[in-house]
Amino acid sequence: ATFTIMVAGESGLGKTTFINTLFQTSLKPHQDPTERHNKFQSAQETVEIGIVRAILEEKNFKIRLNIIDTPGFGNNVNNNDSWTPIIDFIDDQHESYMKQERQPLRTNKKDLRVHACLYFIRPTGHSLKPLDIEIMQRLSTRVNLIPVIAKADTLSPAELDTFKTRIREIIEAQDINIYTPPLELDDPASAEHAKQLIESMPFAIIGAEEEIEISPGKFSRGRKYPWGVVEVENDEHCDFKKLRSLLLRTNMLDLVLSTNEIHFENFRSTKLGA
Amino acid sequence: ATFTIMVAGESGLGKTTFINTLFQTSLKPHQDPTERHNKFQSAQETVEIGIVRAILEEKNFKIRLNIIDTPGFGNNVNNNDSWTPIIDFIDDQHESYMKQERQPLRTNKKDLRVHACLYFIRPTGHSLKPLDIEIMQRLSTRVNLIPVIAKADTLSPAELDTFKTRIREIIEAQDINIYTPPLELDDPASAEHAKQLIESMPFAIIGAEEEIEISPGKFSRGRKYPWGVVEVENDEHCDFKKLRSLLLRTNMLDLVLSTNEIHFENFRSTKLGA
Ligand SMILES: Nc1nc2c(ncn2[C@@H]2O[C@H](COP(=O)(O)OP(=O)(O)O)[C@@H](O)[C@H]2O)c(=O)[nH]1
Numbered sequence: 217a218t219f220t221i222m223v224a225g226e227s228g229l230g231k232t233t234f235i236n237t238l239f240q241t242s243l244k245p246h247q248d249p250t251e252r253h254n255k256f257q258s259a260q261e262t263v264e265i266g267i268v269r270a271i272l273e274e275k276n277f278k279i280r281l282n283i284i285d286t287p288g289f290g291n292n293v294n295n296n297d298s299w300t301p302i303i304d305f306i307d308d309q310h311e312s313y314m315k316q317e318r319q320p321l322r323t324n325k326k327d328l329r330v331h332a333c334l335y336f337i338r339p340t341g342h343s344l345k346p347l348d349i350e351i352m353q354r355l356s357t358r359v360n361l362i363p364v365i366a367k368a369d370t371l372s373p374a375e376l377d378t379f380k381t382r383i384r385e386i387i388e389a390q391d392i393n394i395y396t397p398p399l400e401l402d403d404p405a406s407a408e409h410a411k412q413l414i415e416s417m418p419f420a421i422i423g424a425e426e427e428i429e430i431s432p433g434k435f436s437r438g439r440k441y442p443w444g445v446v447e448v449e450n451d452e453h454c455d456f457k458k459l460r461s462l463l464l465r466t467n468m469l470d471l472v473l474s475t476n477e478i479h480f481e482n483f484r485s486t487k488l489g490a
Numbered sequence: 491a492t493f494t495i496m497v498a499g500e501s502g503l504g505k506t507t508f509i510n511t512l513f514q515t516s517l518k519p520h521q522d523p524t525e526r527h528n529k530f531q532s533a534q535e536t537v538e539i540g541i542v543r544a545i546l547e548e549k550n551f552k553i554r555l556n557i558i559d560t561p562g563f564g565n566n567v568n569n570n571d572s573w574t575p576i577i578d579f580i581d582d583q584h585e586s587y588m589k590q591e592r593q594p595l596r597t598n599k600k601d602l603r604v605h606a607c608l609y610f611i612r613p614t615g616h617s618l619k620p621l622d623i624e625i626m627q628r629l630s631t632r633v634n635l636i637p638v639i640a641k642a643d644t645l646s647p648a649e650l651d652t653f654k655t656r657i658r659e660i661i662e663a664q665d666i667n668i669y670t671p672p673l674e675l676d677d678p679a680s681a682e683h684a685k686q687l688i689e690s691m692p693f694a695i696i697g698a699e700e701e702i703e704i705s706p707g708k709f710s711r712g713r714k715y716p717w718g719v720v721e722v723e724n725d726e727h728c729d730f731k732k733l734r735s736l737l738l739r740t741n742m743l744d745l746v747l748s749t750n751e752i753h754f755e756n757f758r759s760t761k762l763g764a
Pocket residue numbers: 226227228229230231232233234288366367368369370421422423424439614615616643644645649
């Protein structure tokens with residue numbers, strides 16, 4: 217079984233750092249070093265999409281992870297259609313799976329269908345950009361979309377609060393369908409956890425590869441500034457742990473099932489109807 | 491005498507906050523409250539350029555300041571020509587001054603020629619964007635251009651160092667002429683100060699309107715995060731004081747003279763030659 221996460225957004229928002237942070241805090245490297253990093257060439261453009269392969273190993277549980285690092289976009293003077301490689305990649309995986317399904321011998325189905333797409337938002341403190349809205353609208357109809365606020369250490373607690381509210385308003389007004397953890401769950405503890413995840417969205421993300429000594433002998437991944445140390449795994453500083461919990465624990469199965477049952481079926485019926 | 495500073499760059503980089511910080515830490519409001527804020531309508535577009543008027547009062551010295559807050563640009567999907575209102579404003583002031591000069595009665599010359607243009611750079615940690623280079627090239631031939639790194643509290647000391655070096659390399663490679671404090675000065679102390687200013691460029695800027703209690707009873711303008719307090723007027727945290735010193739003390743006269751003697755003359759000869 218594989219679980220595939222895509223990371224998307226303009227260049228310079230810490231996407232690569234986030235992938236490394238997730239990797240270093242929670243994952244093991246893929247056993248085969250030659251399989252660890254792949255480049256995917258989008259048909260339309262000479263744009264490379266990188267795939268990092270990892271293993272998530274828990275007590276009774278081992279799953280192969282693919283993390284797709286997309287090229288940063290939105291940095292040109294004219295950014296029309298800059299989202300094409302990412303949208304194509306998502307569609308291509310459904311296309312490829314559909315073809316394999318039709319094979320008489322359905323062996324070795326290589327499945328890179330994206331189960332969750334993290335869309336990184338620039339922390340301006342103001343609002344979503346027109347480009348963000350354009351891209352999220354296109355992503356939301358194809359994949360489980362999870363918008364996150366990048367480099368959240370740019371925002372004070374009050375600014376973050378205002379920004380999250382503003383983003384939620386725009387997402388609602390623009391009819392952008394984002395992934396929401398199901399709330400009707402059997403046990404009250406899981407339902408409460410899901411409620412807390414939903415209340416924190418969009419998640420405020422901070423990424424760091426460096427281990428910082430936050431107190432004598434105590435190390436934690438974070439960013440060291442002259443005025444203090446930001447800790448990635450501190451809930452007072454950002455929502456990294458909440459996002460990780462959603463992706464790798466509480467909602468992984470739901471993300472996979474909804475991709476296969478909703479997004480893949482949408483794709484298939486669109487293709488067959490066409 | 492008036493001194494006019496323009497602030498330019500994409501939306502969300504803290505330009506308005508910077509203007510307020512400069513105002514609150516260093517300036518007095520213009521006596522006439524009706525004259526304090528003006529809107530300037532660019533001829534070509536329905537874009538408003540805001541003018542904040544202030545007074546700089548030192549012991550033997552009083553000067554009227556104009557701070558021009560330009561509309562943020564670069565947030566559209568297609569940003570071609572998004573720099574037009576700003577470039578037009580600069581040219582219009584030279585044009586207007588030239589017309590007034592030709593009047594037989596040269597009274598009440600209202601002079602809004604821009605003496606320094608602060609161009610705000612997004613702190614990605616990577617590089618300048620193509621749009622930054624486009625705009626800075628157009629600004630550099632018309633006005634004293636001072637690029638600054640916005641929201642510098644996004645960058646760790648090591649990242650800031652790398653970013654400053656990268657920006658300097660690109661500015662050099664792209665032949666962008668930026669304002670440099672003159673170094674051949676009579677006294678060694680001033681020469682040393684000029685050298686330190688040049689070594690810190692592009693200046694790392696942090697803006698804050700809030701007064702934070704940084705130690706019991708001691709207040710300073712800054713940004714309060716859960717992991718610490720950033721102080722605007724702390725040289726270990728950013729270059730705000732260096733920039734303020736350049737603009738309002740050590741290089742104000744040079745900025746005014748070079749605008750009148752170099753940039754205005756360039757404009758005049760271009761116009762007369764045309
Ligand atoms: N302030 C801040 N900087 C970050 C964060 N994550 C990464 N960075 C820095 O931002 C710069 C760009 O990061 P990178 O991961 O290459 O961004 P990408 O272009 O989106 O892949 C690097 O200097 C990182 O160290 C973060 O959470 N906060």
